[in-house]
Amino acid sequence: MATPSPVLLSVENLEVNFGAVRALKGISLDVHAGEVVALVGANGAGKSTTLRTISGLSRPRGGKIIFDGKPIGGIAPSRIVSLGIAQSPEGRRLFGGLTVADNLRLGACTRTDKEAVVRDSERMFMLFPILKQRLKQLAGTLSGGEQQQLALARALMAAPRLLLLDEPSLGVAPLLVRHIFSALAELKRQGMTMLLVEQNITLALDLADRAYVLRTGQVALSGRSAELRDSERVAQAYLGAAT
């Protein structure tokens, strides 16, 4: 980045256990305001766990999560959303029995600024026009790509200052993947700060300014996307090969 912007999210030495299994073994990463940072790595590397812990769904066993200068490790998920972190989770996790409109409404449930919420839903329809046609439809009846757009829109309705994205391309037809990533690029142009988990490393590095490569619960490698794109070690970390 040309001008250094302040650190919005800082994760320091984060440790998370699932029962006896250590899922995260001391991960540290920073996300600056306006930046898009990708977390890449093989399955089970701890990418989703990192996002879940930042959102408050998993409790950290050790380490710190600092958002906008305040420690948020272990506080209630609803308070984390109120502070400005929204997540579009892996597998979309929409409320399938509720309409598209109601899913969007619940996305904004922490907000009290009604007029701004209306303005934001108009913005969502600009970004994802298909949602406007589907408003009265049950979310469960949408196609995979439409569901992913709704999941993104639902997260954005919280008016987050940091958007966590977990596998936005998973289960989405290739043509729609391109559409979704161009929407994400548009959000980036508008200045949205994002932390992106994505299996498709080409897509991830094209969108992100920087990336961290995770391997078995640790940061194996980090750097600017352009540098990582050509690095042999990224491929090695992906395949889980020893470095």
Place this chain on the structure above:
Amino acid sequence: MTQLDYILQQIVNAVSLGSLYALVAVGLSIVFGVLKLTNFAHGDVMMVGAFGVALLVGIGVPFPVAVICGIAAAAVAGFLIERIAYRPIRDAPDVARLLTSLAVTYIIENVGILVFTSSPRNFPLPDILNTSWEMSNGAITFTSINLLTIALTFVSLLLLGWFITRTTTGLGMRAAAEDMSAAHLVGLNVNRLIIVAFIVASAYAGLAGILWAAQAGVVQPQMGFTPLLKAFVAAIIGGFGSIAGALVGGYILGALEIFIVAFLPSSVSSYRDAIVFAVLIAFLLVRPGGLLQPNREIKL
């Protein structure tokens, strides 16, 4: 009495009984939705509502005021049950939670017996609700309490429909019932939703208890057991956890029970409950997720 009048009479009876089952089942489903817990104490909350009315009318409180207080007492009882018994074990294994739910039932019923004895006492229904109405020259009769049951159920279910489709809290309750982690992720205050769910469900149980006692004419500490069991069946038929399903299941069960007695010979109809449960078992084999939740298995 013509055949048609007889059928009409039975339909009135079925709608009236189905309304009661629906009122109870809806509450069971609301709580199951957000907690994945079968709240057996739901029947005892009915008892709290009915006893509240009986005691208040006994000391001279006007009946309508007593009904409102009875519903409020039931709501408070539900709130306290959640706070004292269920919240500390919210993350415990399912078996522990189910046993806790049963334990709460026994504790409330036994305290009731200790205070009020187990012998039934008269439920003071005002005369105006005890009068019978006749149609077709006496071929069809129904009491005012029958009509009141149907009317109150209708109004309160409309209110519930509005609540769960139009308010953020109501939508949030349905969202949490579908996917708890997603509810957390959009920022819903799940703790608050659970409290609201218990209060709403218990208020409906209170109303159901009052109407049940009014139809039976008596109150008794263990009066909640039978309606709870029936509502449980109704909720499962409709699809446990689905509020619309509980409603549908309640009316189906009410109709089933009334029609078995009305249209089958007495040698068969005396096995009414056995038939109802046989239907339930057959139903679960074909459609384990209930009517409104096809292909989804119920986990209690």
